[in-house]
Amino acid sequence: MWAIEVENLCYTHSRGTPFEKAALQNVSVKIARGQTAAIIGPTGSGKSTLVQHFNGILAPQKGTVKILGRNAADKAVRTGLWRQVGLVFQYPEQQLFEETVYDDIAFAPKNLGLSKEEIKNRVYRALNDTGLPENILTRSPLSLSGGLKRRVAIAGVLALQPEILVLDEPTAGMDPVSKKQFLNTLKKLQQRNDITIIMVTHSMEDAARLADWVLVLDDGRAVLEGTTREVFKQAHKIISIGLDVPVEVKTMLKLRQRGIPVRSDVLGLDEAVKEIVKVKEQLKKPGG
Amino acid sequence: MLGHIPLGQFIPGHSPAHRLSPVSKIVIVIVSAVGIMLLPGFYGLLIAGGYLLLMMLFTGGTAVYAFKGLKPLWILIAFTFIFQALAVPGEPVFTLGAFDVTRQGLEKAGLMTGRLLFLVLLASLLTLTTSPIGLTRGLEKLLSPLKKFGLPVHELAMMMTIALRFIPTLINEAEVIIKAQRSRGSDLTRGNPVDRIKALIPFIVPLLAGSLRRAEELAVAMEARCYRGGNNRTAMKQMKMGRIDFAALTLALLFLLISISARLAGW
Numbered sequence: 009m010w011a012i013e014v015e016n017l018c019y020t021h022s023r024g025t026p027f028e029k030a031a032l033q034n035v036s037v038k039i040a041r042g043q044t045a046a047i048i049g050p051t052g053s054g055k056s057t058l059v060q061h062f063n064g065i066l067a068p069q070k071g072t073v074k075i076l077g078r079n080a081a082d083k084a085v086r087t088g089l090w091r092q093v094g095l096v097f098q099y100p101e102q103q104l105f106e107e108t109v110y111d112d113i114a115f116a117p118k119n120l121g122l123s124k125e126e127i128k129n130r131v132y133r134a135l136n137d138t139g140l141p142e143n144i145l146t147r148s149p150l151s152l153s154g155g156l157k158r159r160v161a162i163a164g165v166l167a168l169q170p171e172i173l174v175l176d177e178p179t180a181g182m183d184p185v186s187k188k189q190f191l192n193t194l195k196k197l198q199q200r201n202d203i204t205i206i207m208v209t210h211s212m213e214d215a216a217r218l219a220d221w222v223l224v225l226d227d228g229r230a231v232l233e234g235t236t237r238e239v240f241k242q243a244h245k246i247i248s249i250g251l252d253v254p255v256e257v258k259t260m261l262k263l264r265q266r267g268i269p270v271r272s273d274v275l276g277l278d279e280a281v282k283e284i285v286k287v288k289e290q291l292k293k294p295g296g
Numbered sequence: 297m298l299g300h301i302p303l304g305q306f307i308p309g310h311s312p313a314h315r316l317s318p319v320s321k322i323v324i325v326i327v328s329a330v331g332i333m334l335l336p337g338f339y340g341l342l343i344a345g346g347y348l349l350l351m352m353l354f355t356g357g358t359a360v361y362a363f364k365g366l367k368p369l370w371i372l373i374a375f376t377f378i379f380q381a382l383a384v385p386g387e388p389v390f391t392l393g394a395f396d397v398t399r400q401g402l403e404k405a406g407l408m409t410g411r412l413l414f415l416v417l418l419a420s421l422l423t424l425t426t427s428p429i430g431l432t433r434g435l436e437k438l439l440s441p442l443k444k445f446g447l448p449v450h451e452l453a454m455m456m457t458i459a460l461r462f463i464p465t466l467i468n469e470a471e472v473i474i475k476a477q478r479s480r481g482s483d484l485t486r487g488n489p490v491d492r493i494k495a496l497i498p499f500i501v502p503l504l505a506g507s508l509r510r511a512e513e514l515a516v517a518m519e520a521r522c523y524r525g526g527n528n529r530t531a532m533k534q535m536k537m538g539r540i541d542f543a544a545l546t547l548a549l550l551f552l553l554i555s556i557s558a559r560l561a562g563w
């Protein structure tokens with residue numbers, strides 16, 4: 009079953025004014041349940057606009073959007089979608105407002121109308137998932153450092169325990185260590201339950217580490233789509249729209265340029281090393 | 297959500313109206329507004345309308361947005377008309393419940409609504425074709441003689457510039473925060489009035505926190521660039537009066553002259 013079905017979606021911001029901007033043009037994409045998908049693209053390519061259709065914040069102007077089988081053209085469906093689809097906005101730290109971290113994380117579960125007990129369970133679980141210490145719960149979210157604020161904000165969405173979790177550039181501006189920690193958090197989440205994760209990112213590296221499925225957007229159009237490996241086969245196309253590919257893919261491309269027949273669709277350093285060793289062995293063999 | 301164009305939003309362009317110096321545009325608007333108020337009677341309205349139309353021809357199509365921006369104002373305009381139509385005694389045309397609608401009332405209402413409409417259009421022509429920064433610079437220049445009387449003209453203009461500069465930023469930020477809180481299930485349409493007011497907190501607190509942060513950053517940035525108030529500051533873009541400024545000013549004065557004569561002649 010599909011978590012997300014988007015067909016020929018078009019969206020224009022500020023429609024009917026001199027500032028209008030076509031952010032999405034005929035985008036189609038399907039994401040299966042339980043998968044992890046990455047949406048990548050350069051700045052201004054429409055990534056945020058697309059994912060805001062997934063939880064009913066934006067109404068489709070043209071084309072259809074179906075979330076968990078239900079049509080988002082229906083306003084009643086859209087207003088209820090936040091219960092199943094958690095959306096972490098780009099720079100979510102600006103949404104914090106409560107007096108304590110506990111209350112802020114509890115905000116969404118409270119809106120779900122859960123019992124006090126259940127709310128507490130969810131807050132602690134979200135805290136655990138984001139690797140935050142318990143003593144932070146009584147502090148004011150507005151007084152935290154930027155990195156901690158980000159994690160609290162993400163915990164506030166995780167506490168919804170959504171069926172589909174959408175993250176809009178969650179690692180933007182994170183230092184390498186926090187980034188790695190965070191990606192590991194997502195990995196754990198992926199394994200634990202039947203959750204569908206959709207991550208918007210600039211970075212092919214993050215996509216390679218996490219995603220089963222990749223959609224590449226450029227200037228409001230879907231230019232590439234497929235399993236992560238399939239998309240990586242077309243590394244040159246990704247580079248041509250101005251995105252960076254992981255260093256191991258770059259290395260492989262350079263080797264190919266020098267006439268060494270290695271595959272370029274490697275996911276991660278280990279695979280790259282294996283591939284190079286394999287090709288080296290082959291080349292050593294007489295007649296190889 | 298907040299995406300529609302508000303009345304009088306600046307729209308960049310290169311039309312003669314855009315190229316006029318803000319100073320002359322402000323003077324023209326004041327002069328023309330006085331003219332519109334003075335012009336008596338139905339013919340006066342016709343002349344004012346023709347004059348406005350002439351102005352709009354020089355805005356390179358931007359004037360269309362002045363009409364689009366009127367939409368939210370129609371209630372006010374309708375209210376003015378109805379109020380005037382009912383309030384004036386005279387020879388009844390028809391009755392509406394307990395009220396007589398009179399010929400004089402209708403005439404007066406028509407005139408008042410016409411003038412109101414024209415004044416709104418006039419003002420929005422100014423803001424449609426003048427950037428907020430240009431507008432404050434123009435005001436600063438016009439008010440600069442008042443410095444002699446101790447009015448901190450430059451500081452006031454600076455405050456206005458900063459406020460205007462941050463309105464779009466704040467609108468964008470508000471839009472994002474509204475979306476983010478709605479994604480966490482915020483609902484302003486639920487519960488009793490107290491609940492509803494409480495439901496505003498998730499929107500207001502982040503917006504306030506954001507503005508304070510921005511204000512602080514801006515203050516630091518200005519200090520780092522050694523900003524220290526109005527004395528002896530020069531502007532990067534000098535506002536010079538050109539030939540079109542004099543032409544436009546002459547036209548506006550001519551219009552004012554006509555209205556004064558019409559009023560004196562008692563049309």
Ligand SMILES: Nc1ncnc2c1ncn2[C@@H]1O[C@H](COP(=O)(O)OP(=O)(O)OP(=O)(O)O)[C@@H](O)[C@H]1O
Nearest residue numbers: 021022029031049050051052053054055056057058
């Ligand atoms: N509220 C808005 N009003 C007008 N135009 C907008 C609005 N939001 C986005 N846009 C425009 O739509 C286009 C797509 O924006 P979007 O935010 O979806 O891009 P993005 O891929 O998320 O970029 P980034 O990587 O910078 O976040 C951009 O050109 C942007 O300027």
Ligand SMILES: [Mg+2]
Nearest residue numbers: 055056098176
């Ligand atoms: Mg974005």
